[in-house]
Amino acid sequence: MVNHTYPRRQSPTERQLGFLRRDFVTVFGLAALGLPLLEACGSASGRPAKAADDGGATVGAQPRVRASQAASPGRGVQRTSFPITAVGITWTGSPRGVRLRFIDRKGQPGAWQAVGAGCPCGKDPAPGTVRTKSATPPNRALVPAQGSYGYQLDVDFGVEVIEAIAIDAGSGSKYRPSPSKSAAAKTPDASGTAPAFPPSGVVLRADWGADEAKRFTADGSESSPTRFTEAQMVTVHHTATPMDDPDPAATIRAIYEQHAVSNEWGDIGYHFLIDSRGTIYEGRFSGTDGIPAHNARDEVVTGFHTFGFNPGNIGIALLGDFSKEKPTSRMHGSLVELTASLAARHKLDPLTDITYTSPTSGKSTGGPALGGHRDWTSTECPGSAAYLDLSAVRERTAHLAR
Ligand SMILES: [Zn+2]
Incomplete structure (x- = not known):
């Protein structure tokens, strides 16, 4: 290095x-x-x-x-x-x-x-x-x-x-997708059991090139110290970046730079990101134990992905623009694997609505346990095509997580 x-x-x-x-x-x-x-x-x-x-x-x-x-x-x-x-x-x-x-x-x-x-x-x-x-x-x-x-x-x-x-965003990250062997051929429905969390092959922060110094201010203090609360729901986003990204790790580093430094949030806002090949990447920092998004008590770190509804809300971003084009089958499969592993781990029913209660404000709001960003905020995110695809994601997640 x-x-x-x-x-x-x-x-x-x-x-x-x-x-x-x-x-x-x-x-x-x-x-x-x-x-x-x-x-x-x-x-x-x-x-x-x-x-x-x-x-x-x-x-x-x-x-x-x-x-x-x-x-x-x-x-x-x-x-x-x-x-x-x-x-x-x-x-x-x-x-x-x-x-x-x-x-x-x-x-x-x-x-x-x-x-x-x-x-x-x-x-x-x-x-x-x-x-x-x-x-x-x-x-x-x-x-x-x-x-x-x-x-x-x-x-x-x-x-x-x-x-x-x-x-x-630089080049030469430790992770590079291999054209011959990819995360692709995941068929999570075949096993009939809930996938383990974390799914195999999650690309950790160090491997996509996260510069941990960006989470700290000049005086050495952490810009956004980690806070953990009980998981209540999962929210899907898209990054509105180009489809079939040739260097997803570089795009994630650029998002990290924008979120952590330009927006002054101190870290990337999403808990996970998924590229078109179905590779899952660790997002928001949650510790050094190699278990993304969680602490040892199984609580989730607060991200910065759904303004006003972040604590207890696990954010997954699909790399690409899904306004008109649906996620690839590989991306869809990895999303289902990830959401099923999270639903099983946190006993979330992906087919129901929940009453989300903010641990910080105490305010309660109704919405889907597994939804899109637009269910919580006035936005096009995660794109109309990905949003329509969420009904199939919910069904497959429920089948696996039960
Ligand atoms: Zn979003």
């Missing part, structure tokens, strides 16, 4: 001061070019890797992730000194009110493209703040950049861009 030393992420106050410094430099140093200077905050470290056993290979050193936070998101051309994997954007106003064009290495802009709002996942408000199903979180998107060196945003009237971050 190659160890790099990079600055830890800054506290909000430090970042504010950083923006002021950058704005000063921008105004007095780069005004002639009209190019704001961007913050580089990449880092690379992590706990010891554990080999995936689902047919993937472990290769290379820990990937180096670099990111540039826009000092003035939504305004001007944002350029980077490194090739971008993706641009993460958070905005309020119309979900269809943002357009983006990439800038190549020579400074030439490409064509404008519409930015579609993805999963508006989010960290719960502080205890005592009341949330309802009608509350609308900000829009979020992660747009693949394919090696550009900058971007520019254009927004409709009434749209405000809160955060914009250019990410180089």
Whole structure:
């Protein structure tokens, strides 16, 4: 493993001061070019890797992730000194009110493209703040950049861009899917018994290249310390990223960067992610015992995936955009295996509605024990095609988990 030393992420106050410094430099140093200077905050470290056993290979050193936070998101051309994997954007106003064009290495802009709002996942408000199903979180998107060196945003009237971050997710993660042997051929229904948790072959954080330093502030304190509560339900999302992703681990690192650093949640919001090949990835950090999402008392760590309904809610994100296209059979099979193992472990009935009670606010709300993000929040997530597919997921989960 190659160890790099990079600055830890800054506290909000430090970042504010950083923006002021950058704005000063921008105004007095780069005004002639009209190019704001961007913050580089990449880092690379992590706990010891554990080999995936689902047919993937472990290769290379820990990937180096670099990111540039826009000092003035939504305004001007944002350029980077490194090739971008993706641009993460958070905005309020119309979900269809943002357009983006990439800038190549020579400074030439490409064509404008519409930015579609993805999963508006989010960290719960502080205890005592009341949330309802009608509350609308900000829009979020992660747009693949394919090696550009900058971007520019254009927004409709009434749209405000809160955060914009250019990410180089790096390469060479320890996990690489193998074309010959994949997690694919899982047929969980065949056994007739509930799959064990965790399912075999879950790619742990160290293997997809999670830089654990990003969970800490500059003073060494954990940004979002783990909190554990009894599991009450499972919620399915999609990432609204490209289908048949050639490097799912890199996309997950980009999501981690956006969630942990740009959105300041201190970690990736989902408990699990599943790619089109059916490989399951560990999401939110829950300890170093190798059991994803749980503590030793079988409680689940609180994630940041369903704004206002996070404690006790296990979030599973499907990698891709399932607005029109259904999940692949491999992805569907792994989702069923995972939800059945969770339903059996926590005695959840996937065919029923529950009364979810927030352990922090005490507020109760009705919804499905196994549902989609849109069951809890005003959003398209997990996409209409994946949402329709959930009825089959529930049936198969119930068959296995009983
Ligand atoms: Zn979602």
